[in-house]
Amino acid sequence: MSMRWIMKLLRRRRGFTLVELIMTIVVIGVVAIPISVALNEHVQSVFASGDITMANNLARFDLAQMNNTAYASIVSATLNNYQGYSYNLIRTVTFVNGTGATAESTVQITDQVTKAGSATVLASLTTYISKNIRYPY
Amino acid sequence: MIKKRKGLALIAAIMLIVFVSIAVLGVTTFIVQWFKQLNADQIRLKCLYLAQAGIQDAIYEVRATYKNPATTYGSFTTGLSTVNTGETYRRGGTAADFLMVNTAGATWTAGTYTLSGINVQKAISSASPVVTIASVNVCWTKSSATARNLTKIVLSSTWNGTLASSACPGGNVNITDVALTTSFIPLSLTWANSITLTNVTVQFNMLDGSTKTVVIFPASNSCQFSISSTGKVAGSNIFRTIEATYDLMPTTYATTSRIVDVDEMDNEITSP
Numbered sequence: 353m354s355m356r357w358i359m360k361l362l363r364r365r366r367g368f369t370l371v372e373l374i375m376t377i378v379v380i381g382v383v384a385i386p387i388s389v390a391l392n393e394h395v396q397s398v399f400a401s402g403d404i405t406m407a408n409n410l411a412r413f414d415l416a417q418m419n420n421t422a423y424a425s426i427v428s429a430t431l432n433n434y435q436g437y438s439y440n441l442i443r444t445v446t447f448v449n450g451t452g453a454t455a456e457s458t459v460q461i462t463d464q465v466t467k468a469g470s471a472t473v474l475a476s477l478t479t480y481i482s483k484n485i486r487y488p489y
Numbered sequence: 490m491i492k493k494r495k496g497l498a499l500i501a502a503i504m505l506i507v508f509v510s511i512a513v514l515g516v517t518t519f520i521v522q523w524f525k526q527l528n529a530d531q532i533r534l535k536c537l538y539l540a541q542a543g544i545q546d547a548i549y550e551v552r553a554t555y556k557n558p559a560t561t562y563g564s565f566t567t568g569l570s571t572v573n574t575g576e577t578y579r580r581g582g583t584a585a586d587f588l589m590v591n592t593a594g595a596t597w598t599a600g601t602y603t604l605s606g607i608n609v610q611k612a613i614s615s616a617s618p619v620v621t622i623a624s625v626n627v628c629w630t631k632s633s634a635t636a637r638n639l640t641k642i643v644l645s646s647t648w649n650g651t652l653a654s655s656a657c658p659g660g661n662v663n664i665t666d667v668a669l670t671t672s673f674i675p676l677s678l679t680w681a682n683s684i685t686l687t688n689v690t691v692q693f694n695m696l697d698g699s700t701k702t703v704v705i706f707p708a709s710n711s712c713q714f715s716i717s718s719t720g721k722v723a724g725s726n727i728f729r730t731i732e733a734t735y736d737l738m739p740t741t742y743a744t745t746s747r748i749v750d751v752d753e754m755d756n757e758i759t760s761p
Contacts, residue, residue: 372499375499376499376502379499379502380502380505382506383506383509383510386513387512387513390517390520391516393517393520394516394519397523397524401523401527404527404531405530408530408531412534415538449553456552456553457549458545460542460572475531476535477534477535477538478535478538478542478573479538479539479545480541480542480545480546480549481545482548482549482552484552485545485548485552485748486745486746486747487747487748487751488747488749488750
């Protein structure tokens with residue numbers, strides 16, 4: 353393969369026209385915008401879903417604890433960096449039946465979990481626990 | 490001059506659009522599905538705790554209205570209740586679930602061959618569902634080769650007859666329908682002669698087709714009912730249902746009464 357043959361080949365090669373280049377840039381630009389938006393949303397959703405899942409797990413953990421806590425000790429609380437994670441848990445306890453002094457009563461427990469430093473509630477779970485209710489285990 | 494040129498880049502770009510559009514659509518669909526799944530998981534968790542709320546509240550109602558041995562073992566209401574805006578539970582069950590049979594005081598009287606001291610009531614104060622006993626199947630053990638026939642059942646009204654069957658589930662006795670209330674009523678059974686006093690069992694057949702089998706003798710510290718509670722969040726078809734069985738354990742009520750069984754069920758409570 354001689355140098356002359358290569359030079360000949362290069363001379364014969366036709367480049368892209370200006371119109372082709374401009375249209376290609378426009379088309380790729382049009383396509384790139386939704387791609388970048390979709391990718392950004394995807395990345396954001398990965399982070400968001402991780403936060404929501406974690407918040408739900410922490411709320412569920414707290415309610416499971418309340419189910420196994422002495423009734424008189426179930427009280428409202430704000431627990432920052434709950435269980436060592438960067439999430440805050442706000443537990444709100446209110447009586448829906450009776451009071452703390454009555455023989456029988458029921459409390460409503462609402463657990464709300466936020467990311468530390470944020471006011472956005474990522475998870476909110478509510479249940480009731482009644483006094484004197486025992487389980488076989 | 491332009492006519493002579495072949496446009497390759499444009500065709501390539503259009504093909505690129507097609508392929509990339511498919512990819513973008515795929516990613517977008519994936520993200521949407523992901524969030525739908527995440528949202529569904531959140532709702533499922535909420536529903537579970539709402540269902541638990543229904544169970545806890547029902548047992549509170551029973552305990553708050555319990556009066557033993559005066560007139561009632563307590564009761565709760567069925568139907569829909571709102572916990573928070575858009576967050577509800579609905580309590581229900583079959584008639585057999587709500588049938589309470591207190592066997593703690595069951596007594597055999599040798600002279601009359603009668604088993605008595607058993608009380609029956611319904612566990613709900615709501616009118617729906619109706620808790621009515623339509624018939625009973627009684628089974629017992631004969632004390633000898635001689636027939637020991639069941640001759641009388643008293644439950645609100647009196648059935649007199651001869652029931653020779655003793656093996657479980659026993660012969661069906663079509664008593665006059667008994668619509669139960671929240672005040673307990675006595676049940677007694679009389680035989681023609683003495684029987685072996687082990688595992689005297691009654692299957693209560695309710696008007697809605699549900700059944701409940703109770704060992705009424707020997708006496709046991711038991712008086713059970715069941716509650717089904719479905720938790721739901723507005724705007725979603727997702728639900729979770731829990732069924733719990735609570736035993737009043739009447740003779741030691743204050744210290745031992747408890748939930749004896751909890752299960753999650755597949756079906757949704759839709760009425761009352």
